[in-house]
Amino acid sequence: MRPYEGDYYNIGRETFLLxxxxxxxxxxxxxxxxxxxxxxxxxxLPASPRSRIPTSGDFAYVDSFDGSKxxxxxxxxxxPKTPFYRLDHGDLILDRGGRIGxxxxxxSFVGRRQQHHVATMSTTVRFTPDTDGDRAGLVMxxxxxxxxxxxxxxxxxxxxxxxxxxxxxxxxLVASAPVTGSGPVxxxxxxxxxxxxxxxxxxxxxxTLARDVDARILSTKTxxxxxxxxxxxxxxRQ
Numbered sequence: 223m224r225p226y227e228g229d230y231y232n233i234g235r236e237t238f239l240l241x242x243x244x245x246x247x248x249x250x251x252x253x254x255x256x257x258x259x260x261x262x263x264x265x266x267l268p269a270s271p272r273s274r275i276p277t278s279g280d281f282a283y284v285d286s287f288d289g290s291k292x293x294x295x296x297x298x299x300x301x302p303k304t305p306f307y308r309l310d311h312g313d314l315i316l317d318r319g320g321r322i323g324x325x326x327x328x329x330s331f332v333g334r335r336q337q338h339h340v341a342t343m344s345t346t347v348r349f350t351p352d353t354d355g356d357r358a359g360l361v362m363x364x365x366x367x368x369x370x371x372x373x374x375x376x377x378x379x380x381x382x383x384x385x386x387x388x389x390x391x392x393x394x395l396v397a398s399a400p401v402t403g404s405g406p407v408x409x410x411x412x413x414x415x416x417x418x419x420x421x422x423x424x425x426x427x428x429x430t431l432a433r434d435v436d437a438r439i440l441s442t443k444t445x446x447x448x449x450x451x452x453x454x455x456x457x458x459r460q
Contacts, residue, residue, distance in 0.1 A: 230441040370388065
């Protein structure tokens with residue numbers, strides 16, 4: 223794994239490829255105590271075409287949702303009995319599904335695996351909550367018990383942009399701010415190792431809802447498991 227602090231890491235276990243030598247009948251990958259390098263020396267092999275979708279190193283990825291189905295790098299939680307999403311001329315439309323944390327249902331959530339501790343993740347949401355608790359936006363999810371939600375919801379009858387975090391199933395409101403107008407809102411999460419910041423941009427201009435939020439609730443050390451954090455759009459109605 224690649225920790226950002228001590229034994230904390232949010233991106234799960236990864237596959238590393240290193241040369242192997244043999245000594246006294248045993249495979250030797252690295253001398254005892256030497257850390258795994260971020261970049262190794264590649265053997266001389268025939269050139270291969272560059273991958274259309276990058277999988278390692280620093281890269282950017284954008285999905286315009288303009289195809290007929292989601293790309294293979296998008297994954298969900300559990301297997302739905304009926305489809306909960308559709309693509310419509312560049313829009314990803316999420317229909318009614320279960321709430322994250324309800325193990326008996328499938329949430330309206332699709333995500334990509336977080337591959338960098340230092341990363342910026344963004345989407346634009348069009349959503350009008352009908353009742354308190356309705357929500358749509360971005361979710362970062364290590365499990366049904368440890369996750370965060372950043373997006374549009376309604377609190378005490380007022381539409382707001384809000385940040386909720388959940389640790390061991392206990393959800394708490396970190397910050398919220400009234401939403402100005404009814405137009406689209408762009409949500410951006412900026413991860414930097416063990417902390418995160420949350421920006422939103424709508425009719426009232428660009429603002430930061432929260433910064434220096436502890437990211438360790440999404441780490442394997444805190445949440446358990448080892449598959450890493452999923453990040454993506456999520457919607458839920460009462």
